[in-house]
Amino acid sequence: MDLTTVVFYVFALVTIGSSAVVVFSKNIVYSAFALLFAFFGVAGLYALMMADFLAVTQLLIYVGGILVLVLFGVMLTTNVLDVQLRSGTMHILPALLIVGALAAVLFMVFWSTDWTLVRELASVEQTGPEIGELFLTRYLLPFEIASVILLVALIGAAMIARRERKA
């Protein structure tokens, strides 16, 4: 058992375990903090797949941005000072059945498909420069559209959240 294997299982366990806490925890603050570790585990998996730039991006945007946003959402919409931080669930049993069936199908497909793998994996030094080149050549139009979408989302979110109530 070499080091890569151990690291893979550590990150996979961190990811799956903390996403289980996200889903099954009764306390929404616990879920939000478990989400941090889930994102962190996914970043580790990216690093294991030689996607160094993507791993850092994941940490910066998900852990640094989205998670802080989610925490703000939790704090602003729940009465933290009250004991009542619990959030209810509904339709547990049918959901368990359907999601279990979904997971079984996914597992079967991933397991039984005969993936034609390349014999030797391409050795990757660093992905940053190549990703940058792809952004400015083949993916130039999606790149520009994404920047416009971010701008629109920024302005839109500020407008929606700041609207004064007439009362």
Add this chain to the structure above:
Amino acid sequence: MQNLMEWIQEPGLTHFLLVSAVLFSFGVFAMVTRRNAIQVLMGIELILNSANINFVAFSRYSWGSLDGQVIAIFVIILAAAEAAIALAIILNIYQNFNTVNVDEINKLRD
């Protein structure tokens, strides 16, 4: 049995795909069962992450193209935009209805 031990000891494409399948199922479960809108949002984030793992895994175990990673970055960009908008909407809903439970919000306006 021997095969299984070997399979366990050498993480490859299938391992990453299975992890992403688990994440996806958890995400769908959170979306379906949670009443708090923010936890539904967390479920969506889990689903997006599982899709990203698939993209990166296929990119890694292909002939060295980085297209999958570029798509994953686009997914992250859209997830950031989506989280910002969704939380703004949730804040507004909280101001109007004083709750964020998705099963109690059944009017578009008050």
